[in-house]
Amino acid sequence: MHAFGRFEPDERGRLCYLPAIPPFPKLDDVWGPLQRATTAVEAFDRALATFPVPDVVGKLFARLDAVHSSGAEGTTTTFTDLLDYQSSLARAKDPEDAREVAATAEAFDELSAPGETTSYAEAALRIHRRLFERAADPMVAAGAGRMKIHPNGTFDPEAPGSIFYYTAPTSTAAALAAWEAFTAEADERPELVRQALSHWLFEHIHPVPDGNGRVGRLLLPLTLRRKGALRHACAFLGEAVHLDKTLYVDALKDARRRGEFSAWVRVVCAMLAQSAASNLERLEKLGGVHARWREATQSVRAHSVVHRLVPWIITRPTFTVRDAMTFSEGAVTFQAMNTGIRRLIDLGIVTQRDGGGRDRLFTAPEVVRLFDPISLP
Ligand SMILES: Nc1ncnc2c1ncn2[C@@H]1O[C@H](COP(=O)(O)OP(=O)(O)O)[C@@H](O)[C@H]1O
Ligand SMILES: [Mg+2]
Structure with missing residues (x-):
C-alpha cells in the first residue's frame, strides 16, 4: 500500500510510520518553481539588507508569519491583535490564543539571535517549549520542550483504523537524529530543495505532541539563514499555507504515498515564492511610509x-x-x-x-x- 518508508507496530499494535530519508528529485523536474522561489526570496532578502530601519524581519515579517502559521492551525489572533497583545497593555480578546501566537514570534526572536548554535533538533524542542510552557492545560504544559511519549496521528481514511500514526515514540529520537543529519548536510545540490525535503521529513516524524506544523515551518527560515543560503531568516511559508492548507497537506501526503518528491518540492517553492513576493511588496510600501514620515517631520x-x-x-x-x-x-x-x-x-x-x-x-x-x-x- 505504501511506497515510501515503512510502518512499525507500537506496543498496542498501532502501525506507526517510519519515514526514510527522502531522495532529491531530478533538478529538471523542479527547475522552474525552484528558480522562481530563489529569485523571489533573494529579492526580499536583498531589499531587507538595504532597508533604512533595522530588525524589520523579526519585528514585523516574522510576526506576520507567526499569525499565519498559527492561523493555519486554527488560532484567530490577527496581526493587529498580536500587536495589541504585545503592547504593555497585553490586551487580547482571546488571551490564550494570543499567547500561542506571541510565543511563536518570541521563539523566532530567540532562535534568530546572531551566533545561535543550537542543533536543529534542540532548536525544534526550544520552539516547542516556548509554544506550550504556559499552556492552560497542565498536561500540555508538562510536555513543553519534550518529544512525544504517546503516538500522534491524523485522520486518514486509507490508513488502518482510519488513523495515520506518525513515528512511534520509541523511534522518534533516532528518527530526529537522522533528520538532523540530513538537515545539516551540505553539498552542491540546492539548499532550498534540501530544506523542503527536511520539512517533509520533520512533519512525518511529528516529534512533539502538538505544534509540529508551526515548529517545522519556523525552522525553515531559521535553517536557511543558519546555512548561509540567505542573509536573513526571511523564507516564510506561513502565509501561503494559511491561504491553502489543503494544498499543503495533500502535497505532504502525496509524496509519502508515491515516494516521489518533485511535486512536494514544487509546492513548497511556489509557497515560498508567493510569501516572498507579498512580503517584498509590503517592504517597499513600508519604505514609502518611512520616507513620507521623515519628510513630514523635517x-x-x-x-x-x-x-x-x-x-x-x-x-x-x-x-x-x-x-x-x-x-x-x-x-x-x-x-x-x-x-x-x-x-x-x-x-x-x-x-x-x-x-x-x-x-x-x-x-x-x-x-x-x-x-x-x-x-x-
Ligand atoms: N497527513 C499528513 N501527513 C503528514 N503531515 C501532515 C499531515 N497532515 C498534517 N500534517 C502536518 O502536521 C501539521 C499539524 O501538526 P500539529 O502537531 O497539530 O502542529 P500544529 O499544532 O502546529 O498544527 C500540519 O501543519 C502539517 O505540517
Ligand atoms: Mg495542532
Missing part, C-alpha cells in the same frame, strides 16, 4: 524625541506611552514623550485607539494595514 526641531520615534514606530506600530518610555531608556521625560506622540498625532502619523487614562494605546494605521488590511477598527 520641520520638527532636531532634538525632539519625534525623530527617534519615527523609525521606532515603523517596527513597533502599536504602543503605549509606557512602551515608548521603555524604548527611550530614560532619555526623555514622560511629559516630553507625551508631547512627541501628540505631535505625531497632529501630523496624522499616529492615532489614539482608545480613551483617556495613562495607558492609552496608539497605532500607526498606515503600517499596521500593510500587514493586516482588514482588522484595524
Whole structure:
C-alpha cells in the first residue's frame, strides 16, 4: 500500500510510520518553481539588507508569519491583535490564543539571535517549549520542550483504523537524529530543495505532541539563514499555507504515498515564492511610509524625541506611552514623550485607539494595514 518508508507496530499494535530519508528529485523536474522561489526570496532578502530601519524581519515579517502559521492551525489572533497583545497593555480578546501566537514570534526572536548554535533538533524542542510552557492545560504544559511519549496521528481514511500514526515514540529520537543529519548536510545540490525535503521529513516524524506544523515551518527560515543560503531568516511559508492548507497537506501526503518528491518540492517553492513576493511588496510600501514620515517631520526641531520615534514606530506600530518610555531608556521625560506622540498625532502619523487614562494605546494605521488590511477598527 505504501511506497515510501515503512510502518512499525507500537506496543498496542498501532502501525506507526517510519519515514526514510527522502531522495532529491531530478533538478529538471523542479527547475522552474525552484528558480522562481530563489529569485523571489533573494529579492526580499536583498531589499531587507538595504532597508533604512533595522530588525524589520523579526519585528514585523516574522510576526506576520507567526499569525499565519498559527492561523493555519486554527488560532484567530490577527496581526493587529498580536500587536495589541504585545503592547504593555497585553490586551487580547482571546488571551490564550494570543499567547500561542506571541510565543511563536518570541521563539523566532530567540532562535534568530546572531551566533545561535543550537542543533536543529534542540532548536525544534526550544520552539516547542516556548509554544506550550504556559499552556492552560497542565498536561500540555508538562510536555513543553519534550518529544512525544504517546503516538500522534491524523485522520486518514486509507490508513488502518482510519488513523495515520506518525513515528512511534520509541523511534522518534533516532528518527530526529537522522533528520538532523540530513538537515545539516551540505553539498552542491540546492539548499532550498534540501530544506523542503527536511520539512517533509520533520512533519512525518511529528516529534512533539502538538505544534509540529508551526515548529517545522519556523525552522525553515531559521535553517536557511543558519546555512548561509540567505542573509536573513526571511523564507516564510506561513502565509501561503494559511491561504491553502489543503494544498499543503495533500502535497505532504502525496509524496509519502508515491515516494516521489518533485511535486512536494514544487509546492513548497511556489509557497515560498508567493510569501516572498507579498512580503517584498509590503517592504517597499513600508519604505514609502518611512520616507513620507521623515519628510513630514523635517520641520520638527532636531532634538525632539519625534525623530527617534519615527523609525521606532515603523517596527513597533502599536504602543503605549509606557512602551515608548521603555524604548527611550530614560532619555526623555514622560511629559516630553507625551508631547512627541501628540505631535505625531497632529501630523496624522499616529492615532489614539482608545480613551483617556495613562495607558492609552496608539497605532500607526498606515503600517499596521500593510500587514493586516482588514482588522484595524
Ligand atoms: N497527513 C499528513 N501527513 C503528514 N503531515 C501532515 C499531515 N497532515 C498534517 N500534517 C502536518 O502536521 C501539521 C499539524 O501538526 P500539529 O502537531 O497539530 O502542529 P500544529 O499544532 O502546529 O498544527 C500540519 O501543519 C502539517 O505540517
Ligand atoms: Mg495542532
